[in-house]
Amino acid sequence: MEKNGKILVVDDSIMITSQMERILKSETMELKIAHDGKQAMQTVMDFQPDLILLDVELPDTNGFTLYEEIQKRAPQNTKIIFLTSRDDHDAVLTGMTLGASDYIKKPFDADELLIRIMSQLRTKHKEDELQKMEEKASVLHNLAFRDALTGLLNRNYVDQKLKNTLDINIPMMLIIADIDDFKYVNDYFGHEIGDMVLIGIASTLAATAAKWEVIRWGGEEFLIVFKGVTQQDCTEVAEQIRYAVEHLPFHSNGEDFHCTLTQGITCYDHALTFSENVEMADKALYYGKRHGKNCFICYEHMKDLKAGEVL
Numbered sequence: 001m002e003k004n005g006k007i008l009v010v011d012d013s014i015m016i017t018s019q020m021e022r023i024l025k026s027e028t029m030e031l032k033i034a035h036d037g038k039q040a041m042q043t044v045m046d047f048q049p050d051l052i053l054l055d056v057e058l059p060d061t062n063g064f065t066l067y068e069e070i071q072k073r074a075p076q077n078t079k080i081i082f083l084t085s086r087d088d089h090d091a092v093l094t095g096m097t098l099g100a101s102d103y104i105k106k107p108f109d110a111d112e113l114l115i116r117i118m119s120q121l122r123t124k125h126k127e128d129e130l131q132k133m134e135e136k137a138s139v140l141h142n143l144a145f146r147d148a149l150t151g152l153l154n155r156n157y158v159d160q161k162l163k164n165t166l167d168i169n170i171p172m173m174l175i176i177a178d179i180d181d182f183k184y185v186n187d188y189f190g191h192e193i194g195d196m197v198l199i200g201i202a203s204t205l206a207a208t209a210a211k212w213e214v215i216r217w218g219g220e221e222f223l224i225v226f227k228g229v230t231q232q233d234c235t236e237v238a239e240q241i242r243y244a245v246e247h248l249p250f251h252s253n254g255e256d257f258h259c260t261l262t263q264g265i266t267c268y269d270h271a272l273t274f275s276e277n278v279e280m281a282d283k284a285l286y287y288g289k290r291h292g293k294n295c296f297i298c299y300e301h302m303k304d305l306k307a308g309e310v311l
Helices: 014-024 037-047 063-073 089-098 110-145 155-160 182-189 191-208 231-246 274-290 299-305
Strands: 006-010 030-034 051-055 079-085 102-106 172-179 213-218 221-227 250-252 255-257 261-267 296-298
Touching: 006 014, 006 037, 014 030, 014 110, 030 037, 037 051, 037 063, 051 063, 051 110, 063 079, 063 089, 079 089, 079 110, 089 102, 102 110, 110 155, 155 213, 172 182, 172 191, 172 231, 172 274, 182 191, 191 213, 191 221, 191 231, 191 250, 221 231, 231 261, 231 296, 261 274, 261 299, 274 296, 274 299, 296 299
Parallel strands: 006 030, 006 051, 051 079, 079 102, 261 296
Antiparallel strands: 172 221, 172 261, 213 221, 250 255
16 A cells, blocks of 8 residues: 655654554554654654654754754655644744744644644645656756757747846846867867867856856857946956866877867847847957957957958
């Protein structure tokens, strides 16, 4: 028969634990008993209970202290009911303040005990189901908005999410980054190593620009969207990225090699479309490609870099 829940009773009184066993014997529940804090902690880790009935006073510890330790090791959504003496009003308040699910005063009525236990188990099962649904939704979200190879956000995220959350009152910056000579990497080392390079550089970008949205824009191109930063902030991050990628080691068939990254930067103009802003960053990127690579170029400064050049 399927069990309705796993219950741990923590009480140093053999009379109380025996009474619990008699009450729950006919129920489809799996029951474990612990008589002190040390035994309780070991049982929590081994048994992974759904519900814990915890006495306030134990021979080797205080129930409230044990509660906090249990919270660190018990499964998520585990319910804890404090067992207190009938006149111990302060203990009730302390337990509920800590976050206990309920309390039961001793001596207790068998029917009331069962009702409270079943109520908490139902709540636990509902919360577990909700958690599973949220985890499933998170997986589906990742499938929809994450690049399968690198784990970065993808273009679908930009179209479906990012564009709808842009605030004209918040300054923004864009970086378009492209791996230099990536075709050579694929041709010389093979596409499997090329994928390794993409993953390595994507991880570096994600770590260096962790506060912002890093997107695999396509192929060997990446887009980083900065919100609430100045151009100087953005260029400082761009230099950190450039340096980190330049020093990122790769290895294939006994040969060590490095890759570099060229970046185009633009101040986001809310009067233009997202695509038009990306196009400006793209122009800065290809200016950098034509002028040495392994660098970052600001679109707004291009006219100062080489006056009169046609973009």
